[in-house]
Amino acid sequence: MAVSRLQWRSDRPTLNRPMKNVPHTVTDAAIATIRERIETSVYPVGSLLPAQRQLSEELAISRASLREALSTLEALGMLNIRPGKGVYVNSAEAAGAHAWRFADQASLPDTYQMRFALEGFVARLAAPAIGDADIVWLEENLDSLQGALTCAELDEAAQLDFAFHMRIVSLAGNTAIESILRGSADIMKESQRLPFYRRELVLSTYHEHLAIVEALKARDSEHAGRAIEAHIVNAAQRAGVHFPIPG
Secondary structure (H helix, E strand, O other): OOOOEOOOOOOOHHHHOOOOOOOOOHHHHHHHHHHHHHHOOOOOOOOEOOOHHHHHHHHOOOHHHHHHHHHHHHHOOOEEEEOOOEEEEOOOOOOOOOOOOOOOOOOHHHHHHHHHHHHHHHHHHHHHHOOHHHHHHHHHHHHHHHHHHHOOOHHHHHHHHHHHHHHHHHHHOOHHHHHHHHHOHHHHHHHHHHHHHOHHHOOHHHHHHHHHHHHHHOOOHHHHHHHHHHHHHHHHHHOOOOOOOOO
């Protein structure tokens, strides 16, 4: 069946509606609007989305924010981005999507960005402060995490994941950051649990934690910071979230 670009006609009032007024970022709003149009067949499965320039103007967002939204929807399996050919609707349902329970407090992209900003910093502080007993504790946590993930015990894995990160935070000695993150414990744990639903990648967290521990054992501040930042970016992508990184 031939695929044609969607035509913009006056008998499609849905396309002219403004984006939903959601209390998060413009990217979140774009994701919600495009997703709704896919789910309601305004953009049918197999169709080619309007050109990015046209779509960014219609949604009143920058091209960079639009690309971020499209990448997130591609990670959810709803879109297929073909370089040089356009963006096609792949599915009307998000593959393995799980609702973000804390949307009324903070969006999922904002949560990962907060963690990226704070945890990379504290890992750099923790590296020169870590002791041998701390390394033993982290390695034991790693072994337990591997076992929980292998057995698909995701609640236990999320608890171990949270404990791992907070141990590093406590080593940094910054009580303000520790208070912020402990005060957001439920949000933190949920952001750590969501990536586990990509079952084919379930052990990725274990391998990324291992890289963090190796950097901490070497007392290498910069490597430790980069390792935890890479882990958070990768975990976000496994949860279907792509966010811009400054620099």
